[in-house]
Amino acid sequence: MRYVEEFRDPVAAKGVLRAIADVVDQIGATRDNPVHIMEICGGHTHAIFRYGLDRLTPPGIEFIHGPGCPVCVLPMSRIDECVDIAQRPEVIFTTFGDAMRVPGTRKSLLQAKADGADIRMVYSPLDALEIARRNPDRQVVFFGLGFETTTPSTALSIQQAARDGLSNFSVFCNHITVPPPIKALLDDPHMILNGFVGPGHVSMVIGTHPYDFIAQDYGKPIVVAGFEPLDLLQSVLMVLHQIRDGRAEVENQYARVVPEHGNPVSLAAIADVYEPRPSFEWRGLGEIDASGLRIRDAYKAFDAEEKFGVGYGAGPRSVSEPEGCACGQVMTGRIKPTQCPQYGTGCTPEMPLGALMVSSEGACAAYYQYGATDGLEAAE
Template sequence: MKYIDEFRDPSVVRNLVRAIEKQAAELPVKDLPWQIMEVCGGHTHAIFRFGLDRLLPDNLEFVHGPGCPVCVLPQSVIDQAVQLARRPGTLLCSYGDAMRVPGNRGSLLAARAAGAAVQVVYGPRDALELARRHPDKTVVFLAIGFETTAPATALALRSARAEGLSNFRALSHLVLIEPPLRALLADPGLRIDGFIGPGHVSLVTGTAPFEFIPAEYRKPLVIGGFEPVDLLQSVLMLLRQFARDEARIEIQYRRAATPGGNRAAQAAVSEVFEPAPQSDWRGLGLLPRSGLQLRDDYRDFDALPLLDVVDDAPGQDPRCGCAAVLSGKMKPVQCPLFGRECTPKDPRGALMVSSEGACAAWYQYRLQDCANE
């Protein structure tokens, strides 16, 4: 408790808020608020849970980024997972927060209710253990996430190869953080002044994926932790760079993140995976070299060859604002489905499913505000 209390200390928070107000008052006046994109969905959830957005002065604004792995899952990947779950002799293993993501033909949760073989697991090693215990079944792990979860999947596949577990496979939609940020920064309609970088991704990657942001776009980035003090310190560090017209990478989350990242984790991922030519992202479309596919030495563990051709299915409701919210162009409350036809109980879009999704955070912590809009 002492560790948590240290990063939620009200007196520290008050001092940081005063420092932010003072620094923000010295910034040049703009036609729009200075906009800070928190890249990670974990940051979005913390901002709303602790009301940090309400502590900012009027000339500062948080903008939600594409760093929630469940939120960026395209419908096509859910469709593939559902098809595999319905395949005779196959057991589809998934993280719990991906179960309710809607695909073109329903979710994994709906498929399980209809009799498909779907098992919720905490991670790839749980799925690997199921493959050991059920040699008569093909166990497929739905591998999703950014660089944070890729090492665990790589280690599980390495173990499967060493043990000769031919009944273990992975359906990979592991994605990389740099390409979507490049896509956002290339959009002239998006005005972001600085970034709070994802602390968990940086534990693995270090600062390398973000170095292009100050180098090519002259925008600062601070890698931040997930507690109130972490996030407010990150904001203050960005404001000081704004005031000095600087653009560089800083690490606020120094108790965990380092410039070089985790070399052992990076090596495991490089052994098993390589960048795919392109990957599909909900809200961002096809992005080149933005995902990971299995290397040739591990192709026998790829679940894609088990798939049949997926027939055409109805697309996502065109009124759904997930794409605009993911790219920082819309607040969840501005979506016509939000809180009406799209709720956590009956989500229409992925951002209402995950606890890290911007829509779910708005619904949980700002529902009264939304009702007054």
């Protein structure tokens, strides 16, 4: 396909890989003293393993898997609240498929559905709006989940519900933002990070300037990347060039899709419907100031937390991880998935202990699907 095949060209990939190896040698990075590059987005993590880029790049590069999976960073207490809402007889609970099997402390949404709750998988919040129109005697709740990528569609749906007067529609808002957790990681004295591969889909919405603090305040390079093999290889090369040259800048490899100042329509919808929460809990990172979004008072009629009396301010939030589960450590790049004692034994895609093994963007799922089983052989 046009605009895809050229980004999977093996001849071009070999040329970029040779350039990466040259720069790694110039930097003096080795297996024992590697350059640590964090890919923030879970989609990038899966692409790295799907295409075997971890094997193709030289041993002087260490990929650190960041907290870029919105399903994975959600604390278990929020899943418990989803289940509590969904089990009410008047509720039709709608959600993206990724969230169905994420375990809470008692059960997942899929298990709650098996127990009789009316839980339906949808592909967009507009599907949930249509369900609300067709079921005026039921309360339809949409599980609003994701980074800035999915936030605009939920905001636009709330605006549409307000225009249509759909009082039986509401959103359980768990939308979060990318820059605050990056700052939290950079402030962690135990984290060793030399540069970042920035998220492509998030940046389509917010642009590149929200990452300026990474370069200006912390002196770390970041390159916003696309999702094809050559996108990622070129982005890694651009990060390495900055490290070699002693630069720290925000660069945009994905310029064919990502505008510098983001998408003005999406940003306007977000600003109209949402405001920052004072703090929000992240799995593995704890409470992070202004990292989550909540629905503004002007739209509180569509806020499931207000409607059902759950969420922040309604009771204890923090819930301990299952014994032996290391999701938090994997999520923050402190360990690799295979270093978790439950990986592949007590925690598998069929019987997950943690969200990282369930989500299509989870690091453990990537390792299990590609790294621990089918992974591609490195090119000679």
